[in-house]
Amino acid sequence: MSVFFLGVSGGLLAALMQSCAYLCGRRYLARYNNSTELTFCSLAITGIAALMMAPFVLQTENLFSWRMLLFILMTDAGLVAGHWGFFSAQKYIESSRIASLMGLKVLIVVLLAIVLLHEKFTLLQYTAMLGTVAAGVLINYSQGKLQWQGMGYLAVTLVGYAFSDLGIQLVVGEIGSGGPITKGLSGFVTNYGPVGLAALLCLKPLKIDRKKFAAALPQGICWIMSMLGLYVSFGLLGAAFGNVLQASRGIISLILGIIISYFAVNNPDEEKQSAVVWLRKAAAALLMFGAITLYAMTKR
Numbered sequence: 001m002s003v004f005f006l007g008v009s010g011g012l013l014a015a016l017m018q019s020c021a022y023l024c025g026r027r028y029l030a031r032y033n034n035s036t037e038l039t040f041c042s043l044a045i046t047g048i049a050a051l052m053m054a055p056f057v058l059q060t061e062n063l064f065s066w067r068m069l070l071f072i073l074m075t076d077a078g079l080v081a082g083h084w085g086f087f088s089a090q091k092y093i094e095s096s097r098i099a100s101l102m103g104l105k106v107l108i109v110v111l112l113a114i115v116l117l118h119e120k121f122t123l124l125q126y127t128a129m130l131g132t133v134a135a136g137v138l139i140n141y142s143q144g145k146l147q148w149q150g151m152g153y154l155a156v157t158l159v160g161y162a163f164s165d166l167g168i169q170l171v172v173g174e175i176g177s178g179g180p181i182t183k184g185l186s187g188f189v190t191n192y193g194p195v196g197l198a199a200l201l202c203l204k205p206l207k208i209d210r211k212k213f214a215a216a217l218p219q220g221i222c223w224i225m226s227m228l229g230l231y232v233s234f235g236l237l238g239a240a241f242g243n244v245l246q247a248s249r250g251i252i253s254l255i256l257g258i259i260i261s262y263f264a265v266n267n268p269d270e271e272k273q274s275a276v277v278w279l280r281k282a283a284a285a286l287l288m289f290g291a292i293t294l295y296a297m298t299k300r
Contacts, residue, residue, distance in 0.1 A: 003180060005235030008296065010184070011245030013229030021222035022095040025087055028215050035087035036273030037208050038216055040199045042083060045213075045220025046227065050189045057185040061176035068190075070176050075167030076195040085153045092150030096139075099253035101154060103136035103288070108162035108244040113240055116166065121240065124298045129240070131291030132247035138284035165239045167191070172235035184232035192227070244295045251285045265284040275279005 028038050032283065064069055089098055107131050115117040121129075172187035234242045 010229040010233035013195045014226045015246050015249040017222045017226035019249045027096045038087045039083045041216035042220050043199035046192045049182035050192035054189045058189045059186045071170040075164050075191045078160045078164030085156030089150050089153035096253040099249045100136040100139035101245040103132045105158045106294050107139045110242050112166050126293035128291045134286035135284040139281050169239040171236045184235045188231045
């Protein structure tokens with residue numbers, strides 16, 4: 001399996017499982033309406049998985065350095081902010097709409113990559129990135145106005161996850177020897193181990209009981225699977241291309257939204273919509289697919 005194909009597969013797996021995690025998180029919020037609790041539960045669940053994997057995949061080369069510590073802090077701080085902002089935004093905005101709007105994150109990631117890493121992109125790559133953004137906006141067109149409070153939380157989400165994404169690329173790149181999968185898994189453990197352990201220790205002070213923790217398990221498990229794919233993808237293809245691939249969650253969430261809207265009348269996740277709206281979303285999905293394909297061609 002080529003490095004390129006492996007990276008693309010990891011990115012698409014991340015997009016699929018993130019879409020599932022969004023819906024599972026929405027279910028938790030519909031039941032308990034507490035984004036802070038869900039943030040700590042999700043981080044604790046992922047951290048437990050990371051600590052269990054540590055003896056088998058963690059590489060210690062370059063692990064104990066100031067550069068690595070800086071990259072880990074950058075990743076984990078962005079992760080906590082992104083998690084909290086996302087779960088808070090879900091109280092005001094449907095999951096499928098947030099998933100498509102998350103495509104805006106690629107612009108922030110690219111800006112950070114240019115400023116901090118001095119990366120350069122071609123005109124076709126910029127075109128593809130703008131295509132994913134345009135598709136995300138089009139998917140949300142004619143679905144009603146977005147609440148400003150929800151958009152504020154979404155802004156926190158975009159900035160937080162953008163720093164976290166760039167940190168992931170830096171952490172995986174800082175890890176020395178090893179194949180791409182091993183380095184990706186080691187990066188996952190390196191980042192999620194410390195923040196997950198800290199979150200786990202906070203569950204009792206926050207009065208999060210076993211019932212609430214169990215209710216957050218579906219979201220946490222989906223998030224673990226998405227992060228495993230994400231770390232491999234970012235390590236192989238970089239944060240910018242990884243975010244373009246992640247934009248496919250807009251298409252995936254669109255499909256999930258159609259299924260939910262069809263089978264549920266009073267569903268807390270999505271509202272039934274007209275055929276015209278679904279046609280606009282389909283056009284946006286094609287635009288997004290074209291943008292992802294274009295960027296992939298430039299990387300090849």
